[in-house]
Amino acid sequence: xxxxxxxxxxxxxxxxxxxxxxxxxxxxxxxxxxxxxxxxxxxxxxxxxxxxxxxxxxxxxxxxxxxxxxxxxxxxxxxxxxxxxxxxxxxxxxxxxxxxxxxxxxxxxxxxxxxxxxxxxxxxxxxxxxxxxxxxxxxxxxxxxxxxxxxxxxxxxxxxxxxxxxxxxxxxxxxxxxxxxxxxxxxxxxxxxxxxxxxxxxxxxxxxxxxxxxxxxxxxxxxxxxxxxxxxxxxxxxxxxxxxxxxxxxxxxxxxxxxxxxxxxxxxxxxxxxxxxxxxxxxxxxxxxxxxxxxxxxxxxxxxxxxxxxxxxxxxxxxxxxxxxxxxxxxxxxxxxxxxxxxxxxxxxxxxxxxxxxxxxxxxxxxxxxxxxxxxxxxxxxxxxxxxxxxxxxxxxxxxxxxxxxxxxxxxxxxxxxxxxxxxxxxxxxxxxxxxxxxxx
Amino acid sequence: xxxxxxxxxxxxxxxxxxxxxxxxxxxxxxxxxxxxxxxxxxxxxxxxxxxxxxxxxxxxxxxxxxxxxxxxxxxxxxxxxxx
Numbered sequence: 001x002x003x004x005x006x007x008x009x010x011x012x013x014x015x016x017x018x019x020x021x022x023x024x025x026x027x028x029x030x031x032x033x034x035x036x037x038x039x040x041x042x043x044x045x046x047x048x049x050x051x052x053x054x055x056x057x058x059x060x061x062x063x064x065x066x067x068x069x070x071x072x073x074x075x076x077x078x079x080x081x082x083x084x085x086x087x088x089x090x091x092x093x094x095x096x097x098x099x100x101x102x103x104x105x106x107x108x109x110x111x112x113x114x115x116x117x118x119x120x121x122x123x124x125x126x127x128x129x130x131x132x133x134x135x136x137x138x139x140x141x142x143x144x145x146x147x148x149x150x151x152x153x154x155x156x157x158x159x160x161x162x163x164x165x166x167x168x169x170x171x172x173x174x175x176x177x178x179x180x181x182x183x184x185x186x187x188x189x190x191x192x193x194x195x196x197x198x199x200x201x202x203x204x205x206x207x208x209x210x211x212x213x214x215x216x217x218x219x220x221x222x223x224x225x226x227x228x229x230x231x232x233x234x235x236x237x238x239x240x241x242x243x244x245x246x247x248x249x250x251x252x253x254x255x256x257x258x259x260x261x262x263x264x265x266x267x268x269x270x271x272x273x274x275x276x277x278x279x280x281x282x283x284x285x286x287x288x289x290x291x292x293x294x295x296x297x298x299x300x301x302x303x304x305x306x307x308x309x310x311x312x313x314x315x316x317x318x319x320x321x322x323x324x325x326x327x328x329x330x331x332x333x334x335x336x337x338x339x340x341x342x343x344x345x346x347x348x349x350x351x352x353x354x355x356x357x358x359x360x361x362x363x364x365x366x367x368x369x370x371x372x373x374x375x376x377x378x379x380x381x382x383x384x385x386x387x388x389x390x391x392x393x394x395x396x397x398x399x400x401x402x403x404x405x406x407x408x409x410x411x412x413x414x415x416x417x418x419x420x421x422x423x424x425x426x427x428x429x430x431x432x433x434x435x436x437x438x439x440x441x
Numbered sequence: 442x443x444x445x446x447x448x449x450x451x452x453x454x455x456x457x458x459x460x461x462x463x464x465x466x467x468x469x470x471x472x473x474x475x476x477x478x479x480x481x482x483x484x485x486x487x488x489x490x491x492x493x494x495x496x497x498x499x500x501x502x503x504x505x506x507x508x509x510x511x512x513x514x515x516x517x518x519x520x521x522x523x524x
Contacts, residue, residue: 035493037514042492046463071512073493088505106494118476118487125491128511132491133464134471218476218485248494349489349497352482377496377507382489408496408507 005031005067007303008083008096010074010251013041014054014289015281015296016102017061022300023100024064032066033085033094035073041104042124043289046131049156057293069094075405075413077254081276084413091413098276098303101252101264102296105282107149107242108385110333111347111355112340114214115241123153123242130160137161142223142234144168144211145242147331148288153240154203164203165234168225170243170334172208212340214239244331246385247283253402268314269307270299278303287324294320338390347390348383350376355390364393364401377408451519466510466521467491467498477510478524500524 007023009016012034020032032039039061040046044054061068069085074094076084083094107122114120121129123145130136141162143154146169154164209227214220222235247263258265258273263284270278280295294317301310341347343356351372361367364374364387373387374380380401387393405414447462453473460469467488470477476485477498488498491511498510501522510521 036512088508106490106492109489116480116484116486118485121487121489122491125489125511128491129465129468129471129488132511133461133468133515219474219487346484349480349486349495352480352484377499378494381494 004095005029005097007031007098007100007300008033008094009066009100009102009300010034010083011041011102011104011281012036012039012061012068012070013102013104013281013292014043014057015104015292015299016041016100017044017057018293018296019100019102019278019280019300019303020066021057021060021064022297023304024066024300026304026306028304030064030066031069031094031096032061033069033072033074033083035071037071039068039070042128045128049131053289073407074251075407075409077251077404084409086407086409086413089410091410096276098278099255100270100278100280100296100299100303101255101257101272101283102279102281102292102299103248103251103283105245105247105286106381106385107145108244108246108389109241109382110243110337110340110389111345111386112212112214113342113345114216114220116346116349117214117216117220118218119216119220119237120214120239120241123149123240125242126238126240127153127156130157136238138163139237140165140235141238141240142166142168142211142225142236143240144170144209144223144225145244146170146333147242147244149242149245150240157240158203165236166204166206166209166225168209168211168227169205169207170210170337171331172334208334210334210337210340211239211241243333243337243389245282245286247286249283250379250381250402250406252277252279252283254404254406268298269302269310270295271302285321285324286328287320291317291320291324333389341390347386348373348376348380350374350378350383353383358387358391367393379406379408449515449517451515451517451521453521454523460515462515464515466500466502466508466513466515466519469515470498470500470510470521470523475523 006028008031009020024030072085072087074083074085078084139162142165143150154167158164211223212226213224215222222233223239224233252264256274264279266284270280272279278299280299281292298310298313341355345355347355353371353373357371358367367373450459458469478486486497489495493509493512499507500510502508
């Protein structure tokens, strides 16, 4: 018996959870597919240290009959109304009437000498590692890059006992003034900002500052920071480094959704230009949890046919967008950051392609063909965002550059897989079940 | 949390590693001090994105190659091989 979801949600972060919860209220058959072991996305990882808001939404999800497919990664769109997903060595087709994309965002990394050393990682990545069991107590951490994520990560790591040696925000102080003014109009956000400043007390917070080199033998030992032309070295165990977020657009592009200014274009009801496809959360705008939750609810309600309710929430969404604009302005990347990469600095980490090898090329496609940049397993997800900033190339995010499979998949998965059959729980491997999946019939 | 307190043992490149339940395989590899992989020019690499995007943490887990260690939790008796 084949499974057909009235509404299928891709991504179980805040937007996807809100979409699944809101859509389930209609009584329609809802599926939620996600590539992590547990729902929550990047921001709501690890049940132990979650806030009340996250716990409430996860409990609401638990209370729905929505079928959850954790550990499954969608990589293809073999035919109209069908997505294809893989889990370990299993592959299934998931059919849908309405689709809600809540694929989230990833961090933007900028190449600088030494950024490929072990223990140099994303700001959100180090946070995820700590939530995934990494002992950070007593470790020296430099947090660098841009945006409010830096402070959130520093605060969390500090609470876990890390010594935050420095927080380096690339934006200038004057850019923060309009942003701070906007915070004053947003009590909830203000409270959050205050909490960060308390938790990170004792750390050095620099603006207009960034790492110019990471050094170490086999792994990170020291970071060179630079501010106003002056540079100095600091010893550290981890460098958590993220230059804002870029949306995960690949699946939306594969499904033919129109992209505007680097984001999925949607109407007031989160409908994309592609029929029966909705989009919610960071792929439509980098706006944080509150906005993602609103968009998820709107998409879930609209996909289930509750348009009047969805429209009410759409009004609240418009109010949030003001904060988002302020944030975008405050985090605009300093053009000097384009000089961080030296001739020998690797830009593409999958294929080890250097800055000097790329510089002479006219566009992303040319560079790919000549150097293999962006042709490794990440498919340009890391170097694409970097070259977009370094060279102005429209890259992996451009429509013409997305082809199936949008993630590496087994050759056998490209044929005709099984359709998901119900009911059983073989699609929801418990966190620890990977060793058993070979025996799954 | 009782769930967190439970510990389990897996092997990373043949070396037993004890971790708390809920620990990701990427963290278990970091605990051994080994790089998660060598790049095509021989550089040591570790996890970068922590969210299944960059593939720097890919490892062979219980015989299945190219799995993203940051998105898989450790299990008792698991065998992990890095390249």
